[in-house]
Amino acid sequence: MKESEVLPVERRTDFLEQVFWNVHDIIAVNTRLRDALSKRQKSYAVVEQIGDIFLEMIPHFSPFVSYGAHQLYGKYEFEKEKSSNPAFSAFVEVRKES
Amino acid sequence: MVYPALLSRVAEAFRNRVQLSDQVKDGLTYKDVFDGREAVDKIAYIIKTTDRNLALLLGRALDAQKFFHAVTYDHRLRDNANDLYQFRTVVASPFGSGELEEEEGTMGTTAALLLNQGSEHASTVVLTAQSSPTPSGESDSGFGDLIDGITRTPSPSQFTQSDTRRANANVATDDAPLPTGVFTLLTDCYSPTCSRDRLCYSIACPRRLEQQSRLNMKPQPGLKKQISKESLGELVTAEPGTLWIHSVPQEIVNSVSEKEKKRQEAINEAIYTERDFVRDMEYLRDVRILPLLRRPPR
Numbered sequence: 001m002k003e004s005e006v007l008p009v010e011r012r013t014d015f016l017e018q019v020f021w022n023v024h025d026i027i028a029v030n031t032r033l034r035d036a037l038s039k040r041q042k043s044y045a046v047v048e049q050i051g052d053i054f055l056e057m058i059p060h061f062s063p064f065v066s067y068g069a070h071q072l073y074g075k076y077e078f079e080k081e082k083s084s085n086p087a088f089s090a091f092v093e094v095r096k097e098s
Numbered sequence: 099m100v101y102p103a104l105l106s107r108v109a110e111a112f113r114n115r116v117q118l119s120d121q122v123k124d125g126l127t128y129k130d131v132f133d134g135r136e137a138v139d140k141i142a143y144i145i146k147t148t149d150r151n152l153a154l155l156l157g158r159a160l161d162a163q164k165f166f167h168a169v170t171y172d173h174r175l176r177d178n179a180n181d182l183y184q185f186r187t188v189v190a191s192p193f194g195s196g197e198l199e200e201e202e203g204t205m206g207t208t209a210a211l212l213l214n215q216g217s218e219h220a221s222t223v224v225l226t227a228q229s230s231p232t233p234s235g236e237s238d239s240g241f242g243d244l245i246d247g248i249t250r251t252p253s254p255s256q257f258t259q260s261d262t263r264r265a266n267a268n269v270a271t272d273d274a275p276l277p278t279g280v281f282t283l284l285t286d287c288y289s290p291t292c293s294r295d296r297l298c299y300s301i302a303c304p305r306r307l308e309q310q311s312r313l314n315m316k317p318q319p320g321l322k323k324q325i326s327k328e329s330l331g332e333l334v335t336a337e338p339g340t341l342w343i344h345s346v347p348q349e350i351v352n353s354v355s356e357k358e359k360k361r362q363e364a365i366n367e368a369i370y371t372e373r374d375f376v377r378d379m380e381y382l383r384d385v386r387i388l389p390l391l392r393r394p395p396r
Contacts, residue, residue: 007390020387027379034376037369045346046354047365091390 006091007081018077021070025063033057102145103285108156109165109276111144112137113185123182128169135179137166145284150177156281163277342366 007015036053082089100107116137118130142153157175161167161183168174169182287305292298297309309315342362343351351359 012391016387016390020382023379023383023387027376027383030372030376030379034372037372041366041369045350046358046362050365050368 006087007085015077015081019074019081021074022063022066026067029057029060029063032060099146100144102147102156103281103283105156105159105163105279105281106276108141108144108281109160112140112160113276115140115144121182123169123180128182128184131169131182131184133179134176134181134183137175137183138177152283155283159279159281160277163279165277340366340370 033053036057037050040047040050040053082092100111102108116132118132120127120129121131121133122128137157138150138153141157142148142150145153145156147153154175154177161175164186166175166183166185169184173181175181175183283304285304286292287298287300287303289298289300289303292300292303292305294305294309295312297313297315298306300306303309342365343359345366354362
């Protein structure tokens with residue numbers, strides 16, 4: 001089945017925004033955190049501390065607040081699409097199996 | 099001060115300094131000769147070195163061009179007072195002397211190229227010089243020939259032509275032309291920032307060993323590998339949940355307390371959990387979101 005036909009082009013962007021909201025910001029901030037932690041781990045066999053890294057990164061965690069606040073709306077849009085769009089429903093289920 | 103890399107300059111200085119006398123060897127008297135030890139003394143003085151082997155090598159580069167030869171014609175320069183040498187003399191030629199000058203002019207271009215690449219060559223030679231056995235003076239093969247091969251090429255015309263002409267004008271007409279060539283072991287570095295007292299950035303620099311000993315640095319063989327700590331590739335793709343005690347050498351594990359081991363495992367878990375989280379999010383983005391955004395094929 002062709003994924004590009006799962007969602008009508010005109011609704012695609014809006015739908016994805018409603019469901020996934022600011023997930024790209026979440027990825028970005030966590031990638032920074034991950035890299036800082038990994039760098040610390042690579043530099044020291046015995047890591048003295050990681051708290052300083054969290055203290056530095058947590059002020060940038062506001063995307064989580066926004067994401068959490070919007071999560072229910074996303075879930076609603078997702079369920080609505082699944083029940084009204086068989087192609088989308090199949091896309092979700094196929095992905096689950098694979 | 100004589101630039102020691104230019105054979106013509108060294109040869110000229112050598113001819114001016116060396117004392118010629120009549121000496122007896124094997125019952126025969128040779129006129130206007132010098133001995134091997136004195137030759138090495140003089141060359142060492144001219145190139146300002148205390149390294150007699152280096153001076154001997156340079157001397158062999160000179161004799162390789164027939165600047166002088168053993169009175170018995172059967173061996174190369176040796177650092178030995180019992181061996182006698184004399185300068186080559188040119189037998190007056192009925193065809194005049196124009197031939198030699200012409201030859202030098204045509205060879206200048208090749209030599210200029212050699213000078214440009216001098217530093218690179220020098221590195222090879224330095225390495226060889228360090229690792230080769232001391233030239234004993236007993237044999238004409240091996241190291242001596244290697245040095246000859248490098249140095250026998252004529253040096254660039256800007257140095258040698260005027261040089262040679264001046265030399266020719268000053269000395270008696272029966273003297274042979276001076277040897278020409280670049281002794282790459284003694285060339286300066288191409289880098290303008292390279293000086294006597296600062297380590298050159300280039301590991302191929304011919305001065306580097308000298309600089310290292312002056313700066314009391316330990317000579318390091320070649321380049322050292324520095325394990326990169328910036329790259330995250332290996333960690334990002336590492337198996338999730340690897341224990342800290344399995345990721346560090348046993349000595350380190352043994353060196354910390356039980357409490358510290360637990361703390362390290364906790365820190366390790368926090369870090370790999372974050373890695374797993376980012377990996378999951380990237381999966382969500384690449385496998386769930388992006389396919390839905392792709393344009394339908396036309």
